[in-house]
Amino acid sequence: MKNSKIIYASILSLIFFMGCSNDDNPTPVNQEEVITTLRVALVPETGGNSVIFQQQDLDGDGPNSPVITVSGDLMANTAYTGSITVLNELSSPTEDISEEIQAEDEDHQFFFSFANTSGSSVTYSDSDSNGNPVGLSFVMTTAEAGSETLTIVLRHQPNKSAEGVPEGNITNAGGDTDVQGSFTFNVLN
Secondary structure, three states: OHHHHHHHHHHHHHHHHHHOOOOOOOOOOOOOOOOOEEEEEEEEOOOOOOEEEEEEOOOOOOOOOOEEEEOOOEEOOOEEEEEEEEEEOOOOOOEEHHHHHHHOHHHEEEEEEEOOOOOOEEEEOOEOOOOOEOOOEEEEEOOOOEEEEEEEEEEEOOOOOOOOHHHOOHHHOOOEEEEEEEEEEEEEO
16 A cells, blocks of 8 residues: 555656656747727827827726727818827836837737728828838828718737738738727818
């Protein structure tokens, strides 16, 4: 009986030590970032009021829906210089995820789409080291007066060389969605 306990303990020890390995070249894990806030600043290129679109979800994956705000109306037929800030406000101090997106720009791209066929459009103003768009900065041009909804999607590891992706078409982009926000706003004459 005593010998069987010794054999049993020896087998368990052997299994334990075989399961542990010394990996001299571990693969770094790029943890998915926590995103609580998507903020879009729009500054008219020809004067007028700036507008902020914001989606904020301070309970993360909790039961509460994100709070979406649009600070004002946009002007018809006007170009707006846009910039995006992405934050983790659950972290103390608040973590600016935009800096990580900029540092890993080859692995990220924002996509912009409008719900209506109003003629509003977005043009990328920034690019990664390969000349592909990122979308942290852009120009949004409004069309005629009316109501519009802009959806912004941040994709992690999109296929930036796929058909249509460099022009901002998300259809063939692939990758994972890090954050998505939709903002309904009015365009006034």
